[in-house]
Amino acid sequence: MDLKTISLADFTPDRIRNFSIIAHIDHGKSTLSDRLLEHTGTLTDRTKSAQFLDKLQVEKERGITVKAQTASMFYELDGTLYLLNLIDTPGHVDFSYEVSRSLYACQGALLLVDAGQGVQAQTMANFFLAFDQDLTIIPIINKIDLPTANIESTLHQLKTLFDFQESEVICASAKANIGTDDILKAIVKRIPPPKTIVNSRLKALLFDSWFDEFRGVICLVALESGNIKKGDAISLAQTERNYEVLEVGLMYPDIKPMHALFAGQVGYLIAGMKTVQEARVGDTIFHTSQPVTAFPGFKPAKPMVFAGLFPIDNENFEDLREAIEKLTLNDASVTVEKKTSVALGLGFRCGFLGLLHMEVFKQRLEQEYNVTVIATAPSVLYKIKLEHKPELQDIESPSDFPSSCQIEAIFEPIINATIITPAQYLGNIITLCESKRGIQKGMTYLDEQRVILKYVLPLNEVATDFYDELKSFSSGYASFDYEEAGYEAADLVKMDILLNGKIVDALSCIVHKDKAYSIGRGLAERLKKAIPRQLFEVVIQAAIASKIIARERVAPLRKDVTAKCYGGDISRKRKLLEKQKEGKKKMKHVGNIEIPQEAFTSILKKE
Numbered sequence: 215m216d217l218k219t220i221s222l223a224d225f226t227p228d229r230i231r232n233f234s235i236i237a238h239i240d241h242g243k244s245t246l247s248d249r250l251l252e253h254t255g256t257l258t259d260r261t262k263s264a265q266f267l268d269k270l271q272v273e274k275e276r277g278i279t280v281k282a283q284t285a286s287m288f289y290e291l292d293g294t295l296y297l298l299n300l301i302d303t304p305g306h307v308d309f310s311y312e313v314s315r316s317l318y319a320c321q322g323a324l325l326l327v328d329a330g331q332g333v334q335a336q337t338m339a340n341f342f343l344a345f346d347q348d349l350t351i352i353p354i355i356n357k358i359d360l361p362t363a364n365i366e367s368t369l370h371q372l373k374t375l376f377d378f379q380e381s382e383v384i385c386a387s388a389k390a391n392i393g394t395d396d397i398l399k400a401i402v403k404r405i406p407p408p409k410t411i412v413n414s415r416l417k418a419l420l421f422d423s424w425f426d427e428f429r430g431v432i433c434l435v436a437l438e439s440g441n442i443k444k445g446d447a448i449s450l451a452q453t454e455r456n457y458e459v460l461e462v463g464l465m466y467p468d469i470k471p472m473h474a475l476f477a478g479q480v481g482y483l484i485a486g487m488k489t490v491q492e493a494r495v496g497d498t499i500f501h502t503s504q505p506v507t508a509f510p511g512f513k514p515a516k517p518m519v520f521a522g523l524f525p526i527d528n529e530n531f532e533d534l535r536e537a538i539e540k541l542t543l544n545d546a547s548v549t550v551e552k553k554t555s556v557a558l559g560l561g562f563r564c565g566f567l568g569l570l571h572m573e574v575f576k577q578r579l580e581q582e583y584n585v586t587v588i589a590t591a592p593s594v595l596y597k598i599k600l601e602h603k604p605e606l607q608d609i610e611s612p613s614d615f616p617s618s619c620q621i622e623a624i625f626e627p628i629i630n631a632t633i634i635t636p637a638q639y640l641g642n643i644i645t646l647c648e649s650k651r652g653i654q655k656g657m658t659y660l661d662e663q664r665v666i667l668k669y670v671l672p673l674n675e676v677a678t679d680f681y682d683e684l685k686s687f688s689s690g691y692a693s694f695d696y697e698e699a700g701y702e703a704a705d706l707v708k709m710d711i712l713l714n715g716k717i718v719d720a721l722s723c724i725v726h727k728d729k730a731y732s733i734g735r736g737l738a739e740r741l742k743k744a745i746p747r748q749l750f751e752v753v754i755q756a757a758i759a760s761k762i763i764a765r766e767r768v769a770p771l772r773k774d775v776t777a778k779c780y781g782g783d784i785s786r787k788r789k790l791l792e793k794q795k796e797g798k799k800k801m802k803h804v805g806n807i808e809i810p811q812e813a814f815t816s817i818l819k820k821e
Contacts, residue, residue, distance in 0.1 A: 220288070222464075225297045227410045227478035231401050232299045232436065234316060236344055237326035238334035238693065242356040246326060246388035246397075247285070247300060253394045254287035254298070256467050284422070284434050284480060285467040291402050298401060299480040301421070301436075313343060314511070315421045315496045319436035319480060322350040322405030324397065325376075329355050329363035329385075333371045333660065335632045335695035341376055350405050353378045354397060359387040371660060408438075410477040415504040416440030420450070423493035425543040429461075431487035432469070435499060436480045442499075443474035448485060451498040451508035457485035490544060517549050517565025518627065518698070519572055519677060520610045522590035522720060523579075524561030530585065531560045537583035538562060541575065548575060555720045558588060563611060569677060590720050594673045597625040597701055612722035615708040618759055625701040627673040630655070633684070634666050635692035642687040643667065650675035651726065670699065674724065709734055709763075711741070712755040734764040742766040 237243040251257040287298045303316045317323065323344040327333055344351055353376070355368050365385060372378045384400060386393030411417075422434040435442075442448070446459045461484040463471040475481045487493050498508040525534045542548050549565035566572040572592060579585050597606040598615075599622045606625070609615055631652070635643050637659075647654070647669050656668035671680075676696070684692050709730055711721035721741075725733050734756030741754050745768055752768035773794075779787050 222297075222472055222474065222476055222479060225476070225479065227407045229294065230297045230299070230407055230478045231322070231405050232301060232320045232408055232478075232480055233322040233324060233401055233405055234301045234303050234320045234344075235324045235326055236303065236337075236340035237356075238328070238331070238336040238340075241326050241328040241331070241334075241337070242388045243302075243326055246324070246354075246356065246386075247302060249388050249391055249394045250298075250300065250398065251285055251287060251467055253391075253398065254289050256285060256287040284465045284482075286464040286480065287466075289398050289402065291399060296402055297479065298398075301480065313340075314347070315419070317344055317347045317349060318509070318511070319419055319421045320347075320349060321408055322352065322401065324401075325351050325353045326356050327353070327368055327372065329357045329365050329368050330360055332364070332368050332664070333375060333634070334693040335634045336693065338375065338632060338634075338666075339695040339697065351376075352397070352400050352404055353383045354393075355383060355385050357387055357389070358385045359390045359392060367661060375660070408436075408478040410437075411439040414439040414477075415506050416442055416446075416448075416499070416501045417506045417509075418442065418499040419509050420493055420495065420497045420499055422495060423487075423490050425490055429484050431484075431490055431493045433483050433485070433487070433493050433499075434465075434480070435475070435483055437475055437477050439477050440501070441474050441476045442483065447502040448499050449502045449505070450492075450494075451500070452494055453492055453497065455492060456502050457487065460484045460486055517547070517567065517595070517610075518673065519566045519568055519592050519594055520563060521566070521572055521592045522553055522555065522558070522561055522563050523576070524555065524558040524588045524590070524720075526586050526588060528559040533583075534562070534579075534585050534587060537579050537585045538564075540583065541578060545575070547571070558590075558720050561588075565610065569681070591723055592677045593724060594627050594677055596627075596706070596724065599623040599625075612708050612724050613719050615724065618707065623703055624706045626704045626706060628699050628702050629671055629673050629676065629696040630699045631669045631671050631676070631694065631696040632666065633669065633692055633694050634660065634664060635688050636663055637665050639688040639692065640665055640667075643684065643692060646680075646683055646687055647671065650680060671696070672702075672704065672726075673698075707758050710757045711737065712753075712757055713745075714751075714753055715755075730758055731763050734758075738764040738766040742768055747771050 235243045235246060248257070284302065285300045287300065289296050289298050301316050301320055303313045325337070325341055325344070327337055341351065353372050355365055355372075357363060358365055369380060369383060372383060373380070384393055384396050386397060388394075416437070417439045418435040418437045420433050420435055423431050426432055442459060442462055444459055444461060447456060448459055449456050461471055462475050462481060463469060464481045469482060472481070475483075483499075496509065496511065498506065500506045523534070523538070525531050538550055542550060547567050548571075551563050553561050553563040555561060564572075564575070566575060569592065572589075576587060576589055579587060593611060596609045598609050599606055600616065600620050601622045631647075633643060633647075644654070644667070647667070650671055652669040652671045652675075654667070654669055656666075658666045660666055681694060684694055705727045706724055707727050707730055709723055709725050710717045712718070721737075723733075738754045738756050745752060745754070747768055747770065749771050751770045754766040754768065755762050756764040779790070
């Protein structure tokens, strides 16, 4: 369709539908987006590509959405042309705030469920997120053409868990293009038009932004009232900055400039912003001369998981700094500060929204900027109550941990976890959760084969290898989702790792007191295997305060200095051995211990 022949002023709110697609990983969300864009003629044979809205390599590889995308399309039904805005959302809990802002710009959501896999943990989490926003939800059973599809069982799950009627559910296959027209008709007929205030002041929600090196920051906005056009003077409520609008338009499916945007519509605007920190997700945009009350629920991104990123070779520090600067231009939620480690040299301490966010950031550094990094063990944000001080202190790194005599109480972040697993793996998964200090809050049978488990778990226990173990214990069938549940008091201690009496700050970690001995012993054993033998003895110790709780020894490489002594007095051999002993003692004091990358990855495999 030629946008030059269309005036957006003609699309009154009753001819606009704003919706998103929510689903578990790999349930066909990106494929369905492609079919809708193709069916409405938004994508042509020349422009289409598989998973069009997944722009990043990491998204295509992992089958996840990291960066929300938006696409507008025009669809004609019963002689009326409608403007449909698909606001794509990240699916993972790490990006739940971005999801909530994106859903705030919608009036409806398509709930996609794989006919072969049925309802999964993320399906439930996303449903309740959309339900809390009071959206109209259209349930869709996808992949009905697969041999493994079990439509009846999936239908039963949708009825039991979410109270959907059979008549509400649409059966489709995005890959085979089955049911696409039914979905488009349901969007128009069942999703309500946006609620707008006619002839009122401009009030727009900024629900996403990204950085373009030629144009600066591009903001995605949803207009609740008023209109916006090139040349308007606008302000942002939270950053309290003023800008001039340089360009507005639709994502169709890429940037298409238009004369103006009107109430109820979703589009982009460019206003000469230099960094995404200026365009915070959830901010309110209004005309500078006509201030309005801001949208509720705004909160700045708060990191929950912290890790150190260091270059393999210190000569590559500048390359790493440049790569992180470029990547954070597009991701304002990452906090970065320069850090020096005794063992690893110069690097950065980074804060992330969650574990997946950390993995994706590291993967993008390596793929997009060709920088190989060592990532230290992830730690979470603790709160500490010090003696004689009323306020709580935030601790994000083991190196910032105060001495135990100053601490009155320690609080750790906890999560409400939902695990859906086949019944035959139930015992293994309950054992796993209990070993991670989990408290069971509920257990419900979804059907004869699958169980929903509800657990309260410390985020610290989930931060390393919990997800891998869960997949291992369930042969890959269990699904896991969580939400933050505040802080609880816990008996935690800082455990240091010493090599020849020197603390290696990059290997320090915060552990529960009851598990410190077993974790320390296991860690010392793994480091013994990871650290190569030197010309001098290496003593590995795990310590809490001044108490050593585990010790291992890497024996030195030996050279037989007496090999060339033939006969003669024994004192000559003793003299050579004493000289060697003194040399090794001196070397132990001045020698540097070579710590390979495996030593840092071994700390992630907590037992």
